[in-house]
Amino acid sequence: MALLDHVNRLARRSVGATEPPRPASDRLSRRALLTLGATRLVPADFDRQVEEAEIEAAARRPGSEPGLEDLKEEARRTWGEGDYRDLGRRLEQASEELVEACGPLAGVRFLDVGAGDGNLAGAAARRGAEVTASDLTPALVEQGSRRLATLGLDAEWTVADVEALPFEDGEFDCAASCFGALYAPRPLHAASELFRVVRPGGIVAMANWSSTGFMGHVLDLEARWAGMPPGVPRPSRWGRFETVYLHFTNLAAHFEIADRTLRLELESPEAAWSLFSAAPGRLRAALPALDAEEREAARAELLALVEAHRADRLRTTVEADFLLVVGRRPG
Numbered sequence: 182m183a184l185l186d187h188v189n190r191l192a193r194r195s196v197g198a199t200e201p202p203r204p205a206s207d208r209l210s211r212r213a214l215l216t217l218g219a220t221r222l223v224p225a226d227f228d229r230q231v232e233e234a235e236i237e238a239a240a241r242r243p244g245s246e247p248g249l250e251d252l253k254e255e256a257r258r259t260w261g262e263g264d265y266r267d268l269g270r271r272l273e274q275a276s277e278e279l280v281e282a283c284g285p286l287a288g289v290r291f292l293d294v295g296a297g298d299g300n301l302a303g304a305a306a307r308r309g310a311e312v313t314a315s316d317l318t319p320a321l322v323e324q325g326s327r328r329l330a331t332l333g334l335d336a337e338w339t340v341a342d343v344e345a346l347p348f349e350d351g352e353f354d355c356a357a358s359c360f361g362a363l364y365a366p367r368p369l370h371a372a373s374e375l376f377r378v379v380r381p382g383g384i385v386a387m388a389n390w391s392s393t394g395f396m397g398h399v400l401d402l403e404a405r406w407a408g409m410p411p412g413v414p415r416p417s418r419w420g421r422f423e424t425v426y427l428h429f430t431n432l433a434a435h436f437e438i439a440d441r442t443l444r445l446e447l448e449s450p451e452a453a454w455s456l457f458s459a460a461p462g463r464l465r466a467a468l469p470a471l472d473a474e475e476r477e478a479a480r481a482e483l484l485a486l487v488e489a490h491r492a493d494r495l496r497t498t499v500e501a502d503f504l505l506v507v508g509r510r511p512g
Contacts, residue, residue, distance in 0.1 A: 261320030295361015299325035315341035382512030394502030436508030
């Protein structure tokens with residue numbers, strides 16, 4: 182069953198509509214119950230999440246954001262260096278699953294946020310959407326524009342910050358981000374902007390690396406070795422259903438979360454280190470400042486993660502879990 186169909190079914194249930202009995206395997210998960218208000222099922226650390234949200238809200242007061250623009254300028258530089266293509270091609274399947282979750286896209290005004298070099302934008306364009314692709318990093322906007330043009334796919338590209346999108350309220354039917362918006366230093370700002378730019382009844386969708394999966398641990402490894410600034414949430418937090426609930430619950434009429442797994446085919450564990458240390462991102466940016474011992478420790482940590490998440494012993498196939506999140510703006 183399509184994820185969006187499940188969102189629509191939850192909407193019907195919430196207003197008292199009836200439907201045929203469903204098999205046990207299709208009943209509401211704990212995550213779906215959370216979206217319907219069963220907050221007693223939230224794990225104990227939810228209070229801590231709320232407290233962190235209050236800290237984040239305090240940080241948004243005028244005059245209390247020193248270094249925010251410096252942080253974003255560093256992100257532009259970090260993601261503009263290195264070659265994204267090898268890693269990006271390995272992540273394409275997640276973009277395909279995300280656009281499928283958004284539902285039929287023919288003629289839909291579609292915004293890709295944190296577009297990278299165009300996986301999600303391309304997948305939406307192939308399905309007939311009117312695509313606008315945006316990214317904080319000018320270099321990626323240039324790469325993505327060239328790539329999609331080479332593939333014969335139409336998309337309008339623009340440099341944009343997910344925390345302050347340069348679009349009108351309700352300009353799009355669907356706004357989506359595949360492993361992009363999760364890097365925003367102020368998640369509540371990012372979520373609010375995604376919902377602002379879609380029309381009432383429009384769709385907001387995200388693919389987020391699971392916090393307990395391979396890529397969630399890689400994100401945490403990067404954060405440790407790169408030295409995340411105090412108060413900036415780790416991107417892996419978006420891969421927890423409590424975090425999605427916290428950031429979506431006051432913005433979406435209904436939303437649903439589904440677990441997915443992406444299989445990363447790697448030539449060897451050593452190839453994984455070469456891939457992640459060369460691709461744009463915090464790890465690559467941090468390496469020049471590390472001494473030989475620290476660099477070897479980071480390498481050993483990544484290789485241990487590969488071994489822990491290998492799907493088999495014969496090949497280096499790593500299972501990378503992620504969340505598909507689809508919500509509908511109240512309308």
